[in-house]
Amino acid sequence: MRREFVNAVLEVAALIPAGRVLSYGDIAELLGSGGARQVGRVMSLHGAAVAWWRVIRADGTLPNELMGRAVRRYQRERTPLIIREAGPEPKVRMQLARWFPDDDDFDRIEDIRRKMSLPADGMEP
Numbered sequence: 380m381r382r383e384f385v386n387a388v389l390e391v392a393a394l395i396p397a398g399r400v401l402s403y404g405d406i407a408e409l410l411g412s413g414g415a416r417q418v419g420r421v422m423s424l425h426g427a428a429v430a431w432w433r434v435i436r437a438d439g440t441l442p443n444e445l446m447g448r449a450v451r452r453y454q455r456e457r458t459p460l461i462i463r464e465a466g467p468e469p470k471v472r473m474q475l476a477r478w479f480p481d482d483d484d485f486d487r488i489e490d491i492r493r494k495m496s497l498p499a500d501g502m503e504p
Contacts, residue, residue: 387412388406388422388425391491392429397456398456398457402473403435411492412492432449450468459471459476460472
């Protein structure tokens, strides 16, 4: 995976405010590159560098091994959750928690996209 893509995913993830989330696919769409699986792979390998619990599956969950730790963070940040009577951990209420970037955020994301599209070190454009 290109280092520029990894950096771009992490930079977008770092923009997500407390109490808000994006899905893996949302980030891929904002970057205009990769897909949900590629973003998920970046987060699994490098996500500890950012607020990893704010980048989740489109259904409002994380892998089972992460959801328990994430729920405590969601509660502290007041992220809207769906609490289930029985069964698995709660999940994020995507329709309320999804982050919608404002114009300034879109400008930052466009800068991130531009950096990602620059030729890799040592390569001529």
